[in-house]
Amino acid sequence: MRYVSLDRVVPGMELAYDVIDDNGRLLVGSKSKINYNYIERLYEFGFHGIYINDEFSEDIEINSPISQKLRRRGMDCLKKMDIDGCREVASSIVDEMLNNPDISIDMQDIRTFDNYTYAHSMNVAILCTAMGIGYGLLATELGYLATAALLHDFGKLMIPEEVLNKKGKLTPEEYKLVKSHPVMSYEAIKDREDLSAHIKVAVLYHHENVDGTGYPKGITGDKQTIYTKILHVADVYDALTASRSYKDAYSSYEALEYLMGNCGTMFDMDCVVLLEKYVPLFLKGTDIELSNGSQGIIIENSGMHNLRPVVKLYDGKKVDLLDPLNMNITITKSQGKALGISEANERGRRSMIG
Ligand SMILES: [Fe+2]
Incomplete structure (x- = not known):
């Protein structure tokens, strides 16, 4: 199994991994033989590449850290803003990952712009759970962390897509609206007595930097919980490695380089090191x-x-x-690209992080 960018996909290749659409529905199933029609549809949906099976890569196994069924269920709960469903999904993520002796987040994500928030929240939950396991959190604590990860961008689901996906510079009002999403996410869950305070605090502060330059409160690392610090690192890693309407995806190498370069200002160094334990610089099959x-x-x-x-x-x-x-x-x-963060990507990243 190996990853092939869409411009190198040719008819006759065999798909190795399900491609799902914005609603978590199956678009093309694994083992399908690719034809021109599929390639066209993959372009239309905004995918950048797929995993294929071929003789050269038949001995390479790439395991997703969670089952595809659970990923689809999670995206469905997020789309419906189903908080109870998200809690159940979080605990299933923890169960599946605790039962996986060899966690490596080795898989290139297959997603489109449009399903960004749902796919992003699922990925962040997986990254957070891996980091939490590495940190030594107990199963209940991992459940808090994974739940916070699934709910952290709930507020974004209330912001119009034309603002979230806007290509040009945001107006000051739009920027203020986007920056209010951690508070909106928090507002959506703050009265739920069955959710731990750890979850609510991590959701509210997931854009806080360790040097106090983040938002909404500007609190420094010494006042942040481990849940907040892990969530912040996982959130930015996944945001960087996604393609958006206004920027190309960073490779894993570029994103880890960026995180390491911002330790002590934006990120807690121990958390970045934890992430590096589970995310390779170069993903398997690339x-x-x-x-x-x-x-x-x-x-x-x-x-x-x-x-x-x-x-x-x-x-x-x-x-x-x-x-x-x-x-x-x-x-x-x-993947045919020289290593290093391009100026264009860096400009996109700056506009994203603000
Ligand atoms: Fe966020």
Whole structure:
């Protein structure tokens, strides 16, 4: 199984992973043979790539941290703004992930602009749960964290899409409206006595920076809970790696570089390190080019291999970048793109974070 960007997809390829639409409904099922019609529909829906099965990548297994069924159920509950449903989904995410001995968030997300908030909230819940497990939180605490992650952007569901997806600069009023979403999310849950205060506080403060420059209150890291700090890091990581109408997606490498570069100002360093434990710089099954000119795909990540993965070259040879003999080799391109944050992406990111 490997990831292929849509411009490299050709008819006859076999889909390896379900593609779902904005409503969490199945658009093209795994094992389908791709034809021109499917490719056109994938472009229309705004997808950027798909996972395929082929002979070269048949030994590569990429496991989603949660089942596709649960992902779809979560997106459905978010769409309906069903708080009870979200709580149940949060506890199922925790159960599924606690039962997965080898968590690696290795999968490139397959989503469109339009389902952004639903897919984003599900992804943030998965990232938060992985980080919470790494931090040593108990199952109940992980449930608070995953619930906060699912509910954190509820307020955005009340903001018109033309404002959320606006390409140009937001007017001061629109910007104020977007920035009010943590308070709106909090307002939607604050009277629920069955929700822990940990959840409400994390939702309200998920845009607070550790140096006190965030919003809505400008509280510093020493006054933030671990739930707030983890949620902030997971939220920004997932926002950066998504494509939006006003910016291209950052690669995992670029997003982690950005997070690390903002430790101590925006983010708590321990939380960024926790994220790096579970999110590889280069996702499994993606195309890369090495500094010696050879090309292949990533076939193994985990632990130190998150930084120095194992690569299968197109001639079939394997190169373990963690091997001292290969330490002088670096990855120079990922999915045909030179590494590094482009100026255009950085401008988009600035307009997003404000
Ligand atoms: Fe948010």
